Amino acid sequence: MSFSSLVQDISFRDGDHNDRQSRSSRLTRADSTRSYASTAATSVSISGDISSQLHGGYCHPLARSWQAERQLTKSMLIYPLFISDQADEETLIPSLPNQHRRGLNKISAHLEPLVRKGLRSVILFGVPIAPNVKNALGTAADDPSGPVIKTIRLIRARFPSLFIVADVCLCEYTSHGHCGILRDDGSLNNQSSVDRISDVAIAYAEAGAHCVAPSDMNDGRIRAIKLKLIEAGIAHKTVLMSYSAKFSGCLYGPFRDAAGSCPSFGDRKCYQLPPGGRGLARRAISRDIQEGADIIMVKPASSYLDIISDAKDIGRDMPVAAYQVSGEFAMIHAGAKAGVFDLKTMAFESTEGILRAGATIVVSYFTPNFLDWLSS
Numbered sequence: 536m537s538f539s540s541l542v543q544d545i546s547f548r549d550g551d552h553n554d555r556q557s558r559s560s561r562l563t564r565a566d567s568t569r570s571y572a573s574t575a576a577t578s579v580s581i582s583g584d585i586s587s588q589l590h591g592g593y594c595h596p597l598a599r600s601w602q603a604e605r606q607l608t609k610s611m612l613i614y615p616l617f618i619s620d621q622a623d624e625e626t627l628i629p630s631l632p633n634q635h636r637r638g639l640n641k642i643s644a645h646l647e648p649l650v651r652k653g654l655r656s657v658i659l660f661g662v663p664i665a666p667n668v669k670n671a672l673g674t675a676a677d678d679p680s681g682p683v684i685k686t687i688r689l690i691r692a693r694f695p696s697l698f699i700v701a702d703v704c705l706c707e708y709t710s711h712g713h714c715g716i717l718r719d720d721g722s723l724n725n726q727s728s729v730d731r732i733s734d735v736a737i738a739y740a741e742a743g744a745h746c747v748a749p750s751d752m753n754d755g756r757i758r759a760i761k762l763k764l765i766e767a768g769i770a771h772k773t774v775l776m777s778y779s780a781k782f783s784g785c786l787y788g789p790f791r792d793a794a795g796s797c798p799s800f801g802d803r804k805c806y807q808l809p810p811g812g813r814g815l816a817r818r819a820i821s822r823d824i825q826e827g828a829d830i831i832m833v834k835p836a837s838s839y840l841d842i843i844s845d846a847k848d849i850g851r852d853m854p855v856a857a858y859q860v861s862g863e864f865a866m867i868h869a870g871a872k873a874g875v876f877d878l879k880t881m882a883f884e885s886t887e888g889i890l891r892a893g894a895t896i897v898v899s900y901f902t903p904n905f906l907d908w909l910s911s
């Protein structure tokens with residue numbers, strides 16, 4: 536292409552426009568024509584000017600969507616469900632907008648329209664409400680007549696296309712609310728915790744969960760679960776998703792309200808990761824890959840995008856999941872309610888950030904919204 540045809544292309548030729556906008560764009564174009572003319576001697580500055588033009592590449596909604604390496608699709612989403620042991624319960628969780636605690640008898644009616652809209656996966660959290668169910672060993676976690684195991688069976692029968700993830704932890708079931716079994720001094724007994732957690736994982740997998748996801752953060756639980764899955768003859772049909780980089784912090788509050796899993800004393804800082812601990816997260820991710828995880832997870836998501844990117848880097852041959860946790864979800868709702876931003880726009884922006892960082896799976900309380908938003 537010759538220089539003169541370039542100048543022609545870029546100079547303003549349409550005389551019809553007379554609104555303010557096009558008058559200003561006419562000025563801009565005239566300016567750029569002048570600058571081409573004055574730099575006509577060097578081809579270098581022409582190509583410099585050409586490469587400065589980016590807007591054309593994303594002037595159309597479809598062209599904008601092509602700028603993303605990964606676009607949000609329904610199959611990336613996992614929807615958290617809180618399953619109460621009260622079969623007829625359906626209670627709104629005040630700190631977790633639009634989310635409910637539901638009993639077995641309320642699950643089907645809730646899921647039916649979502650599955651019709653394209654829901655592919657749920658993650659189950661059991662919530663024992665009945666008095667005196669909790670004890671030091673978290674016995675109720677793998678009670679065959681408990682809410683999680685019964686719900687796994689129900690979903691397998693009623694919604695065969697749904698991929699069921701069972702969160703594996705003891706904190707919902709222990710009297711002290713910690714994610715394992717404690718020593719007398721109140722610290723976690725890692726070995727007995729891992730023994731117990733891995734038994735619970737096997738019980739969920741044997742009940743029909745497609746995926747077990749230990750969120751307890753005890754050392755060595757991935758290896759223990761993988762070995763027991765092999766022993767039970769179900770390793771070939773069970774996905775093991777590790778909450779590898781799960782940080783302690785203040786973003787789990789609404790979840791603990793929902794699940795009644797707040798520790799009765801102390802905190803989780805000796806097993807969940809310290810928020811500044813990027814290197815520690817990288818080590819935990821590498822360790823869990825070595826131990827046999829099929830998917831690694833980072834949690835929370837938006838304040839930990841560098842960790843998601845690290846996870847994608849360390850586990851470049853693995854799917855990476857990110858959990859946009861209860862506190863992040865509640866914050867977005869609060870921001871929208873306060874008029875800071877539009878809820879839908881922020882839900883997309885935050886989730887697209889999580890995908891851009893490297894996640895290919897997102898655990899999200901926005902899943903029901905996205906099923907609508909991605910359909911229209």
Ligand SMILES: NCc1[nH]cc(CCC(=O)O)c1CC(=O)O
Pocket residue numbers: 702704706714750751786787788789790791796803859860861862
């Ligand atoms: N093992 C407990 C567990 N499993 C999932 C979440 C957090 C989910 C959320 O905040 O949405 C937590 C919170 C915690 O460690 O207290």
Ligand SMILES: [Zn+2]
Pocket residue numbers: 704705706707713714750751
């Ligand atoms: Zn826990």
Ligand SMILES: [Zn+2]
Pocket residue numbers: 702703704750751
């Ligand atoms: Zn958990």
